Amino acid sequence: MSDLSDMTTLVVGASRGLGRGIALAFDEAGAPVVAVARSRPALDEVAAVSKNIQVEAADATDATMAWNLMDRHKPAVLIIVAGANPVMRSIQHQTWETFSANWHTDVKIAFTWLREALLQPMPPGSRVVVVSSGAAINGSPASGGYAGAKATQRFIAAYAQEESRRSGLDISVTAVMPRMTPFGDVGKRGIRAYSARSGQSEQDFLYQLGQVVTPELAGSALVDLVCEDSTTIAPGYLLTGAGLQKAA
Ligand SMILES: NC(=O)c1ccc[n+]([C@@H]2O[C@H](COP(=O)([O-])OP(=O)(O)OC[C@H]3O[C@@H](n4cnc5c(N)ncnc54)[C@H](OP(=O)(O)O)[C@@H]3O)[C@@H](O)[C@H]2O)c1
Numbered sequence: 630m631s632d633l634s635d636m637t638t639l640v641v642g643a644s645r646g647l648g649r650g651i652a653l654a655f656d657e658a659g660a661p662v663v664a665v666a667r668s669r670p671a672l673d674e675v676a677a678v679s680k681n682i683q684v685e686a687a688d689a690t691d692a693t694m695a696w697n698l699m700d701r702h703k704p705a706v707l708i709i710v711a712g713a714n715p716v717m718r719s720i721q722h723q724t725w726e727t728f729s730a731n732w733h734t735d736v737k738i739a740f741t742w743l744r745e746a747l748l749q750p751m752p753p754g755s756r757v758v759v760v761s762s763g764a765a766i767n768g769s770p771a772s773g774g775y776a777g778a779k780a781t782q783r784f785i786a787a788y789a790q791e792e793s794r795r796s797g798l799d800i801s802v803t804a805v806m807p808r809m810t811p812f813g814d815v816g817k818r819g820i821r822a823y824s825a826r827s828g829q830s831e832q833d834f835l836y837q838l839g840q841v842v843t844p845e846l847a848g849s850a851l852v853d854l855v856c857e858d859s860t861t862i863a864p865g866y867l868l869t870g871a872g873l874q875k876a877a
Contacts, residue, residue: 643710650848655855664682665684699746709757709758712731712815713735715727715775717771717819720773731778732781746800757786759804760807762779763867765780783865787865808838808868
């Protein structure tokens with residue numbers, strides 16, 4: 630599949646950071662794009678790039694909103710990127726509320742939209758990508774419940790894939806786990822916290838990360854992934870500056 634002109638792509642969390650890059654890449658590849666986020670002014674800047682980008686200001690944790698937007702736009706591609714910026718503190722300095730923040734956003738958003746993808750259901754041949762995190766594999770001791778929440782996103786993407794198979798829906802669901810990057814607010818906070826924790830400058834810490842994931846790279850990697858034959862798609866991928874690699 631390489632012609633995306635009839636593949637409406639709904640990107641949840643598209644106003645800035647990696648999600649913005651992903652929305653712009655799908656637009657560039659010819660897909661009609663629906664960009665979802667809460668901040669209307671930031672969305673309007675995304676919409677100004679192309680007449681093929683529609684925007685929807687909505688809280689993606691709201692199940693009614695998810696139903697409504699999926700029903701109205703009937704996307705063939707759903708990219709779930711939105712998530713909260715974790716409070717960067719070691720475990721003993723977290724409160725239960727700060728620790729669980731990503732469960733109430735990232736996990737809830739993935740759960741809500743995956744559920745909707747299966748229940749509508751999306752048309753046969755549809756693609757769903759959940760943007761989790763490399764922290765789902767490596768852990769992240771300075772961000773409370775973040776890594777566990779991202780691991781749960783990966784699990785529920787696999788559960789949704791299995792339910793699609795069991796029901797013969799032909800919806801392909803996969804998780805993409807990007808490495809920390811300064812090109813999104815989540816990564817910026819992580820780099821600040823982990824450089825301080827290791828006694829390094831942010832610049833030195835960044836240098837040791839090597840080639841980082843940019844929003845443009847994330848966007849082109851996801852376009853390529855969605856264009857792949859669904860039979861070759863793996864349950865999960867790592868995303869680094871070198872691109873996508875199948876996760877073990
Ligand atoms: N940056 C990294 O280094 C990195 C690494 C690994 C994984 N990730 C994951 O990649 C995703 C994007 O990260 P990022 O750094 O690009 O984040 P970001 O810069 O903070 O952008 C997050 C996007 O999600 C939207 N969003 C957040 N909560 C939302 C809600 N309740 N409803 C609708 N939209 C919502 C935000 O817009 P509004 O605030 O206007 O709603 C924004 O468009 C996250 O899931 C993150 O965990 C990031």
